[in-house]
Amino acid sequence: MTALHLKCQTLFDGTGLETRQQQTLVVENGLLSYVGPTATAPQPQPGDTQVDAGDNFVMPGLVDVHTHLAFGNAQSEEDIDLWTSDEFRALRGMFFAQHVLAAGVTSMVCPGDSGQLSIAVRNAITAGLFEGPRIAASSRVITNRQSLNDWFPSRVGAPEYFTAQLVTSRSDALAEIRKQAKDGVDLIKIAMDGTHRRPNGDIIAAFTADETREMVEEAHRLGCKVATHAYGREAVMYAARAGVDLVFHAFYMDDACIEALLDAGSILAPTMTFPQNTVDFCQPHDPAISTGYAGYCARTLEVGSAVLKRAKAAGVPFACGSDSGFAVTPYGEWHARELELLVTRLGFTPAEALYAATAVGARCMPRGETLGSLEAGKPADFLLLDGSPLHDIRILQDRSRLKAVYKAGQPVRMDRSPYNPKQVSDFNSLKWTDLYTRDRVAQLGKWAL
Ligand SMILES: [Zn+2]
Numbered sequence: 386m387t388a389l390h391l392k393c394q395t396l397f398d399g400t401g402l403e404t405r406q407q408q409t410l411v412v413e414n415g416l417l418s419y420v421g422p423t424a425t426a427p428q429p430q431p432g433d434t435q436v437d438a439g440d441n442f443v444m445p446g447l448v449d450v451h452t453h454l455a456f457g458n459a460q461s462e463e464d465i466d467l468w469t470s471d472e473f474r475a476l477r478g479m480f481f482a483q484h485v486l487a488a489g490v491t492s493m494v495c496p497g498d499s500g501q502l503s504i505a506v507r508n509a510i511t512a513g514l515f516e517g518p519r520i521a522a523s524s525r526v527i528t529n530r531q532s533l534n535d536w537f538p539s540r541v542g543a544p545e546y547f548t549a550q551l552v553t554s555r556s557d558a559l560a561e562i563r564k565q566a567k568d569g570v571d572l573i574k575i576a577m578d579g580t581h582r583r584p585n586g587d588i589i590a591a592f593t594a595d596e597t598r599e600m601v602e603e604a605h606r607l608g609c610k611v612a613t614h615a616y617g618r619e620a621v622m623y624a625a626r627a628g629v630d631l632v633f634h635a636f637y638m639d640d641a642c643i644e645a646l647l648d649a650g651s652i653l654a655p656t657m658t659f660p661q662n663t664v665d666f667c668q669p670h671d672p673a674i675s676t677g678y679a680g681y682c683a684r685t686l687e688v689g690s691a692v693l694k695r696a697k698a699a700g701v702p703f704a705c706g707s708d709s710g711f712a713v714t715p716y717g718e719w720h721a722r723e724l725e726l727l728v729t730r731l732g733f734t735p736a737e738a739l740y741a742a743t744a745v746g747a748r749c750m751p752r753g754e755t756l757g758s759l760e761a762g763k764p765a766d767f768l769l770l771d772g773s774p775l776h777d778i779r780i781l782q783d784r785s786r787l788k789a790v791y792k793a794g795q796p797v798r799m800d801r802s803p804y805n806p807k808q809v810s811d812f813n814s815l816k817w818t819d820l821y822t823r824d825r826v827a828q829l830g831k832w833a834l
Pocket of ligand 1: 451708
């Protein structure tokens, strides 16, 4: 059995906020057998591999707790649910999982997928068929009429190949949770609210407090974690009181919700990258501009940042999620942007952001206590960076500065095969984004009598 000895000048091991100097990692069979001062490290034996990380900053692999492997860089809800077969989605998901890993994300939570996609990708990677990140798999999002994911008209519903499972009774909800647990999910995703509001503007929770508690209890009884989409006060409150493990967004919660999250020990992953990218990147011809969606994202970030700052100050643990899988958050591109937003929007120190994206995120993974930090006995998942993210957190988004990604002690392939995006998603039948009346066309100078 040969070992890998990695000498590091600067190590952020993820056990706290400190960095240590002159450290050595020893890896045997994919696991760390020693992490500590180089001076007291075991001597390399004949046949061992020795690597000097030089000036590179060494840290645990990132954990992205919000990546949708089924979505395929979707431009629309139709792209997510209509245009592709389960088989194509699975192949595409496997391909893009490797892009995620090459971006330094060694563990990812997939909250909401179609069929058994993330289960299959996880199992194929675990079996050694393909290289890929560690995956916490889910299945279809448990959805009710007022939930985000029931986004098509009621008469369409949610056919089996959609990413949402519409449940309209308690027994349907419990039956779906039991089915998903049987199929091998690591977590259940519940869409606790969506776009439905009361006349006073309150976002309506899609499930009652009792229904939420019943679903979460059953998921926990079956050994699954629970993640929820929850923007509004009511949804966050019901999720926290039910003891949900991971709450996404929470932009419109209040201080009572913060107390409830603290009592429950829930982890919060605001996933600001998706709305921030929408605000920053959309072009005038994008429907997100003409429909006002980008403006809504901007307001949401403003309102949300204030309450999320208070949640941070109160001690709610934060993890990093990117909502990758949309056209505005393509796989492998923006996973580390959330760390920057924790720093710029919520006042995290860079070290706190690193901790959120490693140690805290790992707690959302199956056997998460074995991941997220570099300690003897844990898998050797780590990154080598040319430069310190403690001086500039944006370094993590610079592909040229990410020098190596190791999963289980093995360097992963960093170069990615090119692909044709038009054959991967964007199958929409939309042909025109303007209305060509005679006046309009005359205005455009393309027609006159
Ligand atoms: Zn999402």
